[in-house]
Amino acid sequence: MTTFLTGWGRTAPTPARLARPRSVGQLRELVASAPRRGVVARGLGRSYGDAAQNAGGLVVDCTGLDAWTFDEGSGLVTASGGVSLHTLMTALVPQGWFVPVSPGTRHVTVGGAVAADVHGKNHHRDSSFGAHVRSLTLVTAGGEVLTLRPGHPLFAATVGGMGLTGVIAEVTFGCVPIRTSMMRVDVQRTADLDETMAVMADSDHRHRYTVAWIDLIARGRRMGRSVLTRGDHATPAEVKEAPPFAPGALARAPAWVPGGLLNGLSLRAFNELWYRRAPRRRTLTQGIAPFFHPLDGVEGWNRMYGPRGFVQYQFVVPLGAEETLRGIVATLSEHGSPSFLTVLKRFGPGSGGLLSFPMPGWTLALDLPAGGRGLSGLLRGFDRRVAGAGGRVYLAKDARLGAAMMAEMYPELERWRRIRDEADPAGLFRSDLARRLRL
Amino acid sequence: MKNALGGVDTVLLLGGRSEIGLEIVRLLAGLGAGRVVLAARDGFDPPDLGAEVHVVPFDALDVHGHGAVFARATELVGDLDVVISAFGVLGTQERYDADPAAAAEAVAVNYGAHVSVGLHAARVLREQGHGTLVVLSSVAGARVRKANFVYGSAKAGLDGFAQGLGDALHGSGARVLIVRPGFVIGRMTKGLAPAPMSSTPRQVALATVAALRAGAPSVWVPRALGPAFRVLRLLPRALWRRLPR
Ligand SMILES: Cc1cc2nc3c(=O)[nH]c(=O)nc-3n(C[C@H](O)[C@H](O)[C@H](O)COP(=O)(O)OP(=O)(O)OC[C@H]3O[C@@H](n4cnc5c(N)ncnc54)[C@H](O)[C@@H]3O)c2cc1C
Numbered sequence: 261m262t263t264f265l266t267g268w269g270r271t272a273p274t275p276a277r278l279a280r281p282r283s284v285g286q287l288r289e290l291v292a293s294a295p296r297r298g299v300v301a302r303g304l305g306r307s308y309g310d311a312a313q314n315a316g317g318l319v320v321d322c323t324g325l326d327a328w329t330f331d332e333g334s335g336l337v338t339a340s341g342g343v344s345l346h347t348l349m350t351a352l353v354p355q356g357w358f359v360p361v362s363p364g365t366r367h368v369t370v371g372g373a374v375a376a377d378v379h380g381k382n383h384h385r386d387s388s389f390g391a392h393v394r395s396l397t398l399v400t401a402g403g404e405v406l407t408l409r410p411g412h413p414l415f416a417a418t419v420g421g422m423g424l425t426g427v428i429a430e431v432t433f434g435c436v437p438i439r440t441s442m443m444r445v446d447v448q449r450t451a452d453l454d455e456t457m458a459v460m461a462d463s464d465h466r467h468r469y470t471v472a473w474i475d476l477i478a479r480g481r482r483m484g485r486s487v488l489t490r491g492d493h494a495t496p497a498e499v500k501e502a503p504p505f506a507p508g509a510l511a512r513a514p515a516w517v518p519g520g521l522l523n524g525l526s527l528r529a530f531n532e533l534w535y536r537r538a539p540r541r542r543t544l545t546q547g548i549a550p551f552f553h554p555l556d557g558v559e560g561w562n563r564m565y566g567p568r569g570f571v572q573y574q575f576v577v578p579l580g581a582e583e584t585l586r587g588i589v590a591t592l593s594e595h596g597s598p599s600f601l602t603v604l605k606r607f608g609p610g611s612g613g614l615l616s617f618p619m620p621g622w623t624l625a626l627d628l629p630a631g632g633r634g635l636s637g638l639l640r641g642f643d644r645r646v647a648g649a650g651g652r653v654y655l656a657k658d659a660r661l662g663a664a665m666m667a668e669m670y671p672e673l674e675r676w677r678r679i680r681d682e683a684d685p686a687g688l689f690r691s692d693l694a695r696r697l698r699l
Numbered sequence: 700m701k702n703a704l705g706g707v708d709t710v711l712l713l714g715g716r717s718e719i720g721l722e723i724v725r726l727l728a729g730l731g732a733g734r735v736v737l738a739a740r741d742g743f744d745p746p747d748l749g750a751e752v753h754v755v756p757f758d759a760l761d762v763h764g765h766g767a768v769f770a771r772a773t774e775l776v777g778d779l780d781v782v783i784s785a786f787g788v789l790g791t792q793e794r795y796d797a798d799p800a801a802a803a804e805a806v807a808v809n810y811g812a813h814v815s816v817g818l819h820a821a822r823v824l825r826e827q828g829h830g831t832l833v834v835l836s837s838v839a840g841a842r843v844r845k846a847n848f849v850y851g852s853a854k855a856g857l858d859g860f861a862q863g864l865g866d867a868l869h870g871s872g873a874r875v876l877i878v879r880p881g882f883v884i885g886r887m888t889k890g891l892a893p894a895p896m897s898s899t900p901r902q903v904a905l906a907t908v909a910a911l912r913a914g915a916p917s918v919w920v921p922r923a924l925g926p927a928f929r930v931l932r933l934l935p936r937a938l939w940r941r942l943p944r
Contacts, residue, residue, distance in 0.1 A: 264872070271703030275828045275872045297828070309703060315778075315872055316828030571703050636704040636730065659703030662731050692829075695778055696700040696708060 265319060268562050269308040270569035271630050271659050274315035274692055278302075280324045284405065284429050287320065291427065291688070292403050294318050298690030301427045303369030304344060307376060308572045309659025310692035311422050317690060320427060322371050330357070335435045336394065341371030341428040353548065357435045358493065360392035362552050364603075371428040376656035377420035377616040381469035381491070381552070383607045388618050390419035390611035392433045398426040401684035405429060410612070417679040420613030422655055424689045424699060425680055443469075443551040444494040448541045453484020453589055457582065457622070460488065460606050468492050469551075472604040476626065477531040479593045484586075486604065487538040491551055499545050555601075565629050571659050573639055574625035576607060576618065577651035584649040585622050588642055592626070595638060599626040614676040617654040625657065636660065643669075655693065663698035673699075700780060701829060705912030706731045707780035711772045713757060713816055714786025715739025718885045719835060722904035723783055724748055730908070734776040738768050759786050759812035760804075769819045781911065782820045783833040784813055789887050795849045802849045809853035810860075817864055817875075824873030831874045831911060834861040838881045838919070841928045844942060865916055877917040878907050881924050896921055 264273040277295075281287040291299060297317030304323065305312055313319065321342075328339035330352060337348060337359075345359055346366040352358065361373070361380045368378065377390040386392075395409045398418060406426075408415040418425045446467070450456040456472050464470050467490035474486045555561055562570070577584045592599070603625045607618045628635060643665045646653065652669035653661050667673055677699070693699070701707050710727055712720045715737030724735055728750040735750045737743070738757030745752045753775045757768050773779060787809050795802035817832060824830035839847060840854025858877060865875035882888065882897035903920045910918035919925040931939075 269703060272701055273872075274700075275870075297826070310700065315700070316826055569703065630703055636706055639704075640731065660706060661702075662706075663708065663733060692700050696702060698708075698777075 265302070265305070265313045266569070267305060267307050267309045267311065267313070267659065269571050269630070269659055270562060270565070270567075271571065272310055272313075272692070274310070274313050276314045276317055276319040278319050278321055280321040282324045284325070284399065287322075287325065287399055287427060287429060288403055288405070290318065290320055291399055291401070294688055298688050300689055300691040300694075301341070301371060301375070301423045303342065303372030303375075304367050306363075306365055306368045306372065307656040309655075309657065310696065311376070311656060312372075313692040314690060315692055315695075322369060322427065325429065330355075330435075332357075335437065336432055337435055338430060338432045339370045340430050341369060343370050344368065345370070345373065349548070352435060353438070353441050356438055358438045358548075360386060360434055360436055361389045364553060365556050366549075366553050367556060370431045370433075371423075374419055374428055374431055375421060375423045377611055377613045377618070378656070379605075379607070379618050381471045381605065383605065383618055384464045384470065385468055385608060387609055388611045388613075388616060389433070390613045390616060393419065394432045394434065396428055396432070397430040399429050400426040401686065401688040413679045414683055416612055416614050417676050417683070418613075419611060420616035420655075421676070421680070422615065422693060422699075423691065424694055425683055426689060438493040439496055440494045440499050441548055442494040442499045443491045443546045443548060444498050444543070445489055445491040445546045445551060446541075446543050447539055448488045448490075449535070449538050450486045450488055452482055453486070453586060456484055456486040456488060456604065457585075460604075463490065464606055466490075470606070473534065474589070474602045474604050474624075475531045475535045476589070476592050476599050476602045477596070478535075483593050484589050485535060487535060489551075491546070494545055565627075566631075568629065568631040570627050570629050571635075571639075572625060572627050572657040573642065574617075574623060574654040574657040575642065575646045575651055576621050576623040576654070577646060577649045578619060578621040581621065581649035581651060584645050584651070585624060588624070588645060591638075591641075599628055602626040614672040614679070615655065615670055617652065617656070619652070621651065623654075625654075655697075658693070661697060663696070666697040666699070700778065701831075702731075705914075707911075708732055709734045709736075709776040709779055710781045710783065711736045711738065711769075711776075711779050712783045712785060713738045713768070714759070714784070715743055715745065715754065715757070717783075717785035717787075717835075718887070718900040719880070719883065719903045719907075720783050720785030721746065721748070722900045723785075723833070723907050724750075726904050726908045727781065727911075732780075736772040736775055738772070757786075759808045759816075762812060762815040765812075765815050765819050769823055773823065778827050779820075779823060779830050781831050781833060782824070783835075784816050784820070785833075785835045786812070787835065787887075789850060792845075792847050792849060805849060806853045809850065810856045813857050814860055817860060821864055821868060821873065825868060825871045828872035830872075831876050832861075832864070833876045833878060833907060833911070834858075836861060836877050836879045838879055838924055838928060841879065842932050842939070845940060846942075874914065874916070876907070876910055876915065878903065878910070878920065879917065879924065880920040896924055896927070 299318040302312035323342040325340035325342035379388040470490040472486040647668045836858040837854040839851040843851035882894035906920040
């Protein structure tokens, strides 16, 4: 069946034949039958750009590969590539276990989490998803099913490899024990960017999860004012009664979602409100879903940007390059770029994935409507500043970077290419992202 | 690949000497296009375009060689994000009146060769599942005038062909963009007095790039020519015939 596919940002649709295998056997047959235009895996399509698209070729929807098991003794989950973190959390949280890393949405597959080497609010302590993977099986271009462990070159090329080394059929990774399904959260308002960064640098290590939401509309003295949240899994003593993880209760839209299309006005109002609504400083208990996945409560919120879609720009600059971060925040607030949720986070050590995004430093993520005037030039300017500071842009969010910048930002690219070329000499695994960035 | 903001990476320009074509390429390169193939007749020295430039020999009238031009271009740069079909000859009506063979040859370039190139491009873009073919049509074809009816009739044919091709490609991911400039002040029209609503190659290129990014099916340059011709098409022939040029 030919279908037009996009990522979460709903930009640049391209047609592909979409197939949904129900077993590894069917998956191998599909890979063996891949057309000249190649094949790429797709999970739940939560990457923003063109990573899980393959114009004129084959796209393998992995969500039919949905078996998984959990071993309580070791805390290890073994899951097929198409199992979603939502499924795992729903089952495991009531048993007192949590996934090692959760991105801002739980509607991602295990395969997608490894392929993008996703990070969460605990990156400063626990690194990214790939760091928790004990082994994975990969269906390669040659049709083999390889079992790979950390230390293997193809493992390092697959973690963060955006599906271009093969299809991840199964992943074994460690989970973390939790004692309640609630979060103990400390919320604090900061006056400007410097305070935000100082508080994060000083107190990050005391909490498993930290993140700051930045008000990009505020200018001048208040530039970079933020709402900082730091959280930990609550202990039974901290909560009177711990309700089980209940995602069904989250289907209603939170009250703060601006109605209609997201435009400059509603975004401005939203940013002001979000900041004012936050307490100066408060400790509260919160469920897992509102703490980790506030946006999952709003079904299809990505449609609010209208038919032209939107892009997310997420970059990281290494520790020591705070000036670059400050400069970009200043440009954004001067530019008056309406961004919905702009998030700042301090990263810890990377996982060793050759094309993995995280590195010790500061990461900023912002959403921008694709139709915005001068957006392309603005972001290209940021690319240069980020690359100049030794930083990079996150491929799972990217939909517009160019090949030259890619090579500058990812110094391990050549090594990754050599490993990939050995595993897939004919370039069977291909995506629109791979073509755009000439991977 | 065309990216989320309409930027592209690779461009094939057929008619590598075309002023408008080169101006479009220059703009696209400024917006991030990294690799360009210029297809032109022999002895072509490519200008600096701010991108990696390849030159491929191309003769519009050698229709049997067109397939090889596309094969070479994709070999050099991979997928073709934008193909610009920009070659053409103008020539005066007086000359064509005096030399019908020259008229037939001009039509072969301005129409026949574009049909061949367009069909080759369609095959490549359809297989890719993405990409835009830019066809340089002209208001001369919107309603043919006695002052240049040989040229105008070829452009009318080309415009119709491009519309049909665009419809045929609908749903394939590939697109056709038809550009309809009025009188363009440039090398091709040197010595001719500019008509009303004329434009420069740069203005045509700017409008083309904006239309490319927006994914539009056609663009008139200047824009006002669109509504103007909707009216002019309705003009009685007795009146139309009397237009001085
Ligand atoms: C609201 C929201 C918040 C987000 N927050 C975060 C965040 O905090 N941190 C973060 O890191 N990311 C975040 N993301 C991005 C998301 O986590 C990643 O893009 C993730 O890869 C999506 O997984 P998916 O299953 O949807 O994969 P897809 O988007 O379908 O695919 C992503 C990539 O993974 C590859 N892939 C998918 N499955 C397989 C497989 N079985 N084998 C091989 N390759 C495969 C695809 O080829 C593609 O390259 C967020 C996304 C959204 C929409």
